[in-house]
Amino acid sequence: MFNKFDVLETIDMIEREHLDIRTITMGISLFPCIGGDAQKTADAVYDLVCRKAENIVKVAEGLSGEFGIPIVNKRVSVTPVSLVCASFPEKACLVGRALDRAASRLGIDFLGGYSALVHKGTAAYEKIFIDGIPDVLASTERLCSSVNIGSSKSGINMDAVRQMGEIVKATAERTKDKDGLGCAKLVVFANAVEDNPFMAGAFHGVGEADTVINVGVSGPGVVKHALEGIPGADLTEAAETIKRTAFKITRAGQLIAKEAAKRLHAEFGIVDLSLAPTPVMGDSVAHILEELGLECVGCHGSTAALAMLNDAVKKGGVMASSHVGGLSGAFIPVSEDIGMISAAERGELSVDKLEAMTAVCSVGLDMIAIPGDTPASTISAIIADEAAIGMINNKTTAVRVIPVPGKGVGDSVEFGGLLGRAPVMPVHTADSSAFIARGGRIPAPIHSNKN
Amino acid sequence: MRAVVTVTGKDKKGIIAQVSSFLSERGVNIEDISQTILQEYFAMIMLVDIGGSSVGLAELAKECEALGNSIGMSIRIQHEAIFDAMHNI
Numbered sequence: 133m134f135n136k137f138d139v140l141e142t143i144d145m146i147e148r149e150h151l152d153i154r155t156i157t158m159g160i161s162l163f164p165c166i167g168g169d170a171q172k173t174a175d176a177v178y179d180l181v182c183r184k185a186e187n188i189v190k191v192a193e194g195l196s197g198e199f200g201i202p203i204v205n206k207r208v209s210v211t212p213v214s215l216v217c218a219s220f221p222e223k224a225c226l227v228g229r230a231l232d233r234a235a236s237r238l239g240i241d242f243l244g245g246y247s248a249l250v251h252k253g254t255a256a257y258e259k260i261f262i263d264g265i266p267d268v269l270a271s272t273e274r275l276c277s278s279v280n281i282g283s284s285k286s287g288i289n290m291d292a293v294r295q296m297g298e299i300v301k302a303t304a305e306r307t308k309d310k311d312g313l314g315c316a317k318l319v320v321f322a323n324a325v326e327d328n329p330f331m332a333g334a335f336h337g338v339g340e341a342d343t344v345i346n347v348g349v350s351g352p353g354v355v356k357h358a359l360e361g362i363p364g365a366d367l368t369e370a371a372e373t374i375k376r377t378a379f380k381i382t383r384a385g386q387l388i389a390k391e392a393a394k395r396l397h398a399e400f401g402i403v404d405l406s407l408a409p410t411p412v413m414g415d416s417v418a419h420i421l422e423e424l425g426l427e428c429v430g431c432h433g434s435t436a437a438l439a440m441l442n443d444a445v446k447k448g449g450v451m452a453s454s455h456v457g458g459l460s461g462a463f464i465p466v467s468e469d470i471g472m473i474s475a476a477e478r479g480e481l482s483v484d485k486l487e488a489m490t491a492v493c494s495v496g497l498d499m500i501a502i503p504g505d506t507p508a509s510t511i512s513a514i515i516a517d518e519a520a521i522g523m524i525n526n527k528t529t530a531v532r533v534i535p536v537p538g539k540g541v542g543d544s545v546e547f548g549g550l551l552g553r554a555p556v557m558p559v560h561t562a563d564s565s566a567f568i569a570r571g572g573r574i575p576a577p578i579h580s581n582k583n
Numbered sequence: 584m585r586a587v588v589t590v591t592g593k594d595k596k597g598i599i600a601q602v603s604s605f606l607s608e609r610g611v612n613i614e615d616i617s618q619t620i621l622q623e624y625f626a627m628i629m630l631v632d633i634g635g636s637s638v639g640l641a642e643l644a645k646e647c648e649a650l651g652n653s654i655g656m657s658i659r660i661q662h663e664a665i666f667d668a669m670h671n672i
Contacts, residue, residue, distance in 0.1 A: 134587065134663075136617050136628050138670035143589050143659065197641025200661030383668040 142380075146201055149357045150415045151381065153388050154350035154408050155205040156192050157329035158398060159336035160184050160343055162211040162245075170223035173216065174230040181208060181234040181243075184343055184398075189239045191395045195388055203388065204410075205550075208235065209334035209346075210245035214261040221260035225268045232272035241550075242317075244334035246277040249324070252286040252573070254295070262292075265299055269314035270306035276332035282322035282519040284526045288574040290516065296320045297512030297568065301535060304504065308537035311545045315534040316499065320515050322522035322529050327402050328458045333495070333530060344401035345393040346458060349385030350408040351377070352417050355445075359423045370424060371444040378405065378448030386453040404458030405449035406494055407441075409469035411552035417441075417462050418471025429471055430481030438462060439492035459528055461494025467547060467554035468499055476555045477544075483514075483557055491521050496530035501545050501554035504537040511535065513564035516574075524577055585614070585663045586633050586640060588647070592656035594625035602627070602658065605650055609643065610635040625656075630663070 145151035165176035188206045196203045210231065217224035228246050235243035246268060248258045265277050279296055282288035300320070304312035319333040326337020329346035336344070358377045362369060385403045393400035409417045418429040421437045442461045450456050464486065466472045475481035483500065490496045496518050502511075515531045522529030536545050539556050546553040590602055603613060611631050618627040633640060644660050651658030 134628070134630070134666050134670065136619065136626070139587060139589060139628050139666055140591075140626055142666055142669055143591065147657070194641050197644045198639075198662045199665045200644060200659050201665060380669040384665060387664055387668040 145351070145354045149351070149353035150412065151351045151354050151384070152202040152204050153347060153385060155207055155329050155348040156188065156203055156388070156392050157207040157209055157334055157346045157348070158185050158188055158343065158396065159209045159327065159340055159346060159401060161336060161340065162213070162216045166216055168219060170217070170220040170226045174226040177216070177227050178230040178234050181210065181231065182237055185238050185240070187396060191392060194395075195391055199388065201384060201388070205242070206240045207329070207331060207334065208238070208240060208243045209329070209336045210243070211336050211338065212247040212249055213245060214248035214258050215338070217261060218257045221257040222264070224261050225264055225271070228268040228272060228275055232275045235274035240274070242274050242276050242331040244276040244278065244331050245336060246275050247279060247335040249280045250289055250292045251280045251283040251322070253289060254292050259295070262295060262299060265318065266302040266306045266314065269303050269317055276317045276334070278319040278321055278324065278333045278335060280321040280324035281515065282523050282574070284323055284523050285576055285580050287576040288322065288516065288519045288523055290568070290574060291571045293512050293516050293519065294568050294571055296515055297508040297510070300511050300533065301508045304535045304537055311539070311547070312504070312534045312536045313547060316532065316547055316551050318532065320531045322519035323527060325458055325528055329404050330406065330408065330459060332532065340401070341399045343398040345389060345396060345398045346401040346404065347385050347389035347392065348404040348406055348408065348458065349381050350406065351381040352407045352409050352420055353414045354381060355407065356416075356420045356423050359420065367440060371440055374441060374444035375448035378445045379452045382449035382452035400455070402455045402457030403449070403453040405445055405453075405456055405460040406458065407445055407462040409463060409465065410550055411468055411470055411473070413470055416469045416471040417464055418469050418475060422471060428478060428480040429475045430485050434485060435488050435492055438464070438489050442493040459494040463494060463498065464489055465498035466500045466557070467552040468550060469552075473553065473555065476557055483559055487517060487521070490518065490529055491525060495528055496532070498530065498532050499551065499554060500533045501536050501539070501556045502533050502559050503540045503556055504535050505540070506535045506559055507565065509563070509565035509568040510559060512568040514559065516568070520574070523574075584633050584640070586631055586660050587663050587666055588629040588631055588658070588660045590625070590627040590651070590656055590658050592625055594620050594623050595655075598625060598654070598656060599627065601654060602650070606631060610637050611643070631660070
């Protein structure tokens with residue numbers, strides 16, 4: 133028999149503290165679908181994804197019922213589509229739309245992998261592919277796109293950085309009737325990982341097996357509740373408490389991941405240890421930092437508190453899972469975290485402070501609404517800054533900003549559902565365009581030469 | 584296969600009788616029971632064997648929830664593996 137307090141603790145975590153499995157994501161290799169013809173490839177992609185992931189929703193619901201733990205999202209990630217469409221990049225949209233239809237048929241909310249990897253250089257077919265992203269995001273509902281523009285090993289492809297500033301702007305413009313919603317489905321990465329289960333940045337890496345299950349756990353509410361039980365404890369004790377909590381959360385994720393992989397006839401890939409907030413009260417990473425003693429996230433001390441939280445989550449989680457991967461860290465998306473939203477509305481949380489915080493956590497400047505008249509070169513410069521943090525610190529960083537058409541500082545934008553709402557935050561208005569126009573490649577840092 | 588039934592809520596008469604007869608009707612065997620009352624808050628934990636159950640675990644969980652709603656308690660049944668994973672190394 134189990135210790136009754138352990139049993140009741142689990143029940144409390146699920147019922148009151150929003151413990152859940154945030155996502156079960158099936159990674160599917162599209163390489164077997166490549167044909168010489170765009171339409172044939174698109175048809176093959178649709179058939180393969182529908183067949184492989186046919187039971188993902190049913191299996192997730194079954195697991196949720198049996199283990200009594202909610203499984204919030206069921207998703208699919210695929211091989212970067214730019215590779216699949218290399219011989220017909222101008223028709224890649226056919227594959228994108230086929231993937232969107234497949235997602236709709238499977239009943240999943242997002243499918244990731246309309247992606248390109250250009251961290252060292254942009255091939256001609258990749259440039260055409262990337263130019264098509266705004267149109268594809270404007271004409272699909274569930275498809276997510278990402279572009280990797282830099283890495284610690286290769287430096288930063290500043291030509292791609294320049295192009296992505298323009299692509300983000302164009303995507304906002306094409307989806308202006310929905311406040312630039314297309315940008316919520318477009319991530320610009322440095323050091324992108326190949327087994328990330330979270331959207332919008334998930335894609336199925338080329339080094340992966342053909343069908344893989346990756347699971348993202350979550351539980352900001354559980355961590356906050358654990359900290360509420362030790363008011364006034366010093367930070368050593370707080371870190372220990374977070375570690376213990378992360379261990380339990382991750383063990384639940386590991387169990388579900390292995391069982392899901394077995395039932396879906398896929399390999400178990402990784403458990404991603406990220407603390408992922410949702411806009412619901414009690415599911416906020418910002419509120420954990422405030423529980424540690426900060427009046428409002430964004431004030432001085434936020435970076436230190438987040439660094440401790442992020443590290444403790446990893447230390448606790450790493451022992452609980454046989455394979456840890458993905459992004460594995462605390463997420464700080466502004467629009468998806470009720471504490472971040474209110475700090476931004478109070479003016480306590482700035483883009484500059486968020487940038488500093490991304491140096492110590494996963495992943496980057498995420499779900500931030502910025503003024504619609506922000507120049508493309510400024511967005512490129514924001515991307516370059518984030519990529520530099522990732523490159524130098526050997527970590528993944530990303531930019532997912534939404535230049536909301538027709539809106540400025542003081543306005544607010546509602547994306548709905550898990551994407552939440554965001555106040556439009558100011559960015560620096562001084563000009564970065566001459567720097568961005570230089571292009572070229574920022575060389576890889578000295579510490580990348582490890583061989 | 585073993586599962587854990589938890590019943591929580593405000594204490595009232597006849598809870599154990601109702602829950603155990605519900606389980607017995609479905610061929611679920613109760614192996615262990617532990618209960619506590621903390622300030623009128625009732626918490627019962629049962630370890631059960633569902634090997635002989637007439638319905639699957641996910642279906643049982645739905646029926647437990649419905650029974651809980653009808654008697655004003657929260658009733659869950661979960662695979663024991665979730666507790667084992669989270670609390671035992």
